[in-house]
Structures are given as C-alpha cells and as structure tokens.
Amino acid sequence: MADVAVMGDAPAAAPAKKPERTVYAAGGGRKFAFSLVFLLLLPFFVSLPPMLFWRISQGHWHGTLGLVVLAAGFTFIMFLVVIELMHSLMTRIELGDTSVKMTLPAGRGPTPIVRYRSHDIPYDQIKAVETRREIYGGSVAPVLLQGARLILKDDSTVKLGYVSEANSDPCFPYPEIAQKLAERAGLQLEHKGNVRRSLQKKYFGLKKEFLAEAAGEVPEAEIDALNKSHRKWVMRLIGLLVGLVVLGIALDIIFPPSSGLPPALTSITKLVMPDSTTASTTATPAKKK
Template identity: 85%
Template sequence: MGDAALAAPIKKPERTLYAAGGGRKFAFAFVFLILLPFFISLPPMLFWRLSQGVWTGTFGLLVLAAGFTVIMFLLFIEVMHSLMTRIELGENSVKMTLPAGRGPTPVVRYRSHDIPYDQIKAVETRREIYGGSMAPVLLQGARLVLKDDSAVKLGYVSEANSDPCFPYPEIAQKIAERAGLQVEHKGNVRRSLQKKYFGLKKEFLAEAAGEVPEAEIEALNKSHRKWVMRIIGLLVGLMVLGIALDIAYPPSSGLPPALTSITKSIMGSATAPAASPAKKK
C-alpha cells in the first residue's frame, strides 16, 4: 500500500496543435482577394488587344500577365497551406492534414491521416541541398515510416528561415518521444529540382544527386556568401555609376536620365551645331 501511495502517477502527454494563426490566414487571404479582380481583368484586356490588332504595349502586358500569374499561383498555394495544414499530437495518435504533393513546396491536394503511435516504425529527418554555390537552398525534411513500410511526409523547413507555425524537425522529435523512438537522421542529400519535379533524365541534370559531407556544405555556404557579396557590390557600383552620370550629364530630353547621359556621351560630337559660313565682304 505504501509503495502504491508513493508511486507517482504517469503523466499523459498533452495535446499539442500545430496550425497557422488567424493573422496569417487573414493576411494571405486578404492579399489574394485584393489582387484577384486585377488578375481576372487581364485575359479580357489581352483578348481585346489581340482581336483588334492593337500591338502597342501588348508585349509588356503579356510579360505582366505571366509574372502576375506566377505571383497569384504562389499566393494561392500559401492560402491553401495556411487554411488546410494541421497537425494535432493527441494522447494515442497523431492527426494530420498535409499536402499530398511531392517535393518541398505545398500544392493544392491535401490528405488527412490518423496514425496511432504504436504503428510508427521510425521517425526520420534529413537535409536536402538544392542548387549550386551561387544560390544553394538547404531544407530540413521529416517523415514517418509506418510498420507497413509506407512513408508519410511531414514537411520541410528552410534552415535560413524556419516556419514558426510548422517546425517540422521539432514536430518529428515530439512524435518520436510519444512513440518511444529515436529520431533517425539520414544525412545530407543533394537533390535536383529538374529530376524531382519534372522527371528529366540524368543527362539533363546539371549535378548528380547523392550524399553530401558536412565539409562540402560549409564550403557551399562560404561560396554562397562570397557570391552574394559580389552581387551586392555590383549593384552598388552600378547605382553609384548611374548617379555620377546623372550628375555629370543632367537630362535634357524625355529619355531616362541614364540613357540620356550615355546618348550624350556617345553622340555629343555628332549633334554639335555646324559652324556658320563666313560672310562675304
């Protein structure tokens, strides 16, 4: 009786919910709905111009429409991700609604799961590297491996900018603790965007996929920082050069200031007024 009285009660794990906050949902939905009327008006404008043979400014409008389409698609993905994604760590199981698409970017298809902890065989994480030395992207991915050998992807977070609403490595750690497992880190893997998203053959790939040692990752980060500083220096130099040209050659026509300066530098002698002929006595 004494041992039973002294035994501490087993503390059950608390319910933990991971989901986007109301502010995030409102912000993405508000921006998307504000831009939607302008986006919808682009196809009629383009159709009218093409049908009437109005070509002035049509090419620029096509470029604007293409860029606008990409922006609206990315916004729609973020709206869906904010509204749909949800991970609930319960007492006996984990309930999740996650993107069903492949790759680190969420898509519009979602799938719900209710996985008991005793059905989880392993919890795995790994680092995936995309790109080269100029613009490398390092992502931390996590997934669950069930006892029937099927895998459920949790998601990815960027090492440079982690998502506070969905810290997937932290979620994987908590799921492993509730399942009585250790998180297995599967190392660093170089991935190809072309191969992953478009299914291109190996001969079309710029770089091979495979294991990446920590030393190479450190060298990759150093090279990336150097390239970023070079690009910043180039942009600053161009800006200083443009300001210097505008100060040295003030614009006097309807051309952009920098173009006016260059035009004057190149064609200054050609546009000089010819000397008037001498008067006859």
C-alpha cells in the same frame, strides 16, 4: 524485519505524465493576410483575359505583347498566392494523447500544391521517424531544406514536410514536430544525413520515394564551404548593385540631363557620342540663317 516493513510501506511511483495536446497550424494573421491579398488581386487577374481577347479580336497589336507578359507574370504570382493561401487554411498537425491527426499536402516536392490528405495515425503504428537535409543548387544560390517523414509499421510513408534552414516557418517547424513525434512514439529520431538533390529528379518523377537514393552524401565540411561561397557571391552581387547605383548618381552629377531621355541614359549618350551631339547643336543655327 524493520527494514522490510519500511520498504513495503514506501509510496508507489507516480504515474507517467501524459503528453500535452499540441497543435501546429497557421495563425489568424497569416490566414487574413493571404486572404486579403488574394481578394485584392483577384479582380485585376480576372480582367486580364477579356482585355487580351478584346485587343486580339479588334486587331490592336500595339502593346499587346507587353500585356501578355504582364498576364503571364500575374498568373505566376496568383498561383503562388493560392498555394500559400491553401497551405495556411488547410495544413494542420495535432499531437494528441494516443495519435497524431494531420492534414498535409498530398503532392511531392518542397512546395505544397492544392491537394491535401488527412491522416489519423496512432503512435504505436509508427515504425520510425526520419529527417534529412536536402541540398539544391550550387555555390551561387544553394537551397538547404530540412525534410521529415514517418515510416509506419506497414512500411508505408507519410511525408511531414520541408522547412528552409535560411528562413524557417515558425508555424510548421517540421524537425521539431518530428522530434516530438519520435518521443511520443517511444523512438529515436533518425537523421539520414545530407544529400544533394536535383530539381529535375524531384519534380519530374524520376525519383518516387521521398528519401530515395540521391546524388550522393554531402559531408558537413562541404556544407560549410557551400554556405561560405554563397555568402561571398551574395556580397559580390550587393557590391555590384551598389557600384552601379553610385556610378549612375555620379554620371547624373557630372553630366546633367538636357533632353527627354532618362538622366542616366542621357549621360551615357553624351559620354559615348559627344561629337554627334555637338554637331547637331551647331548645325541648327546654320539652318535658321
């Protein structure tokens, strides 16, 4: 009886601690940096179309092709800056007590575009949280991305995003976010393995699902071999560049420049065509006589 009384007087179990509110968003430094870069480049970018129009309308074709190439490259750079600026200003993930509020890119593919969509998803409406490693390219320049998505109880999907294994984003660590979402929803994080993806299928709409059937499963051993091969190719490229620099310096030391050509080009010209250079120098005094 005494034992029963003691057990009855035992204190009740402490209530489960609610998870803390966690917010993932770009910091003020990143927002300021991309805004500053965009504002600095914008006047130069806006001035390119009038310059091209004036040169073409006036018939000034000398140097116009180079200006067109410059404008195309500048446009591509501005496009990337706008994408990163929008991503830093718009993307936000807030893990609350009972739901997750997210503003994420609405476009497909690893690169966020300018369309964004907001979600407010209760944890009890999440059916599964999945991650997967996607591999693009070959041994020369492989790209390994970690992707994460939510599957809701109505079988709809919400893509969280991608993060590169070589250069992870500290503001948006999507695998970590997926793990925390699974814990708050009372689920196990499901890893769907490693698959090789095609950029053409990814960006041209041949595969509509985020985690659709891909080119095939890739074992961990093959990924390790892929990384080793990539490191070898990178070291070869570095060695080639260092060798070219050393060769250029050596040519400039052995053959000092004596014309208006760049030093390396002058050295190569003397090395390849020594007779013509000597003949031209000896023929000049004869004409003066």
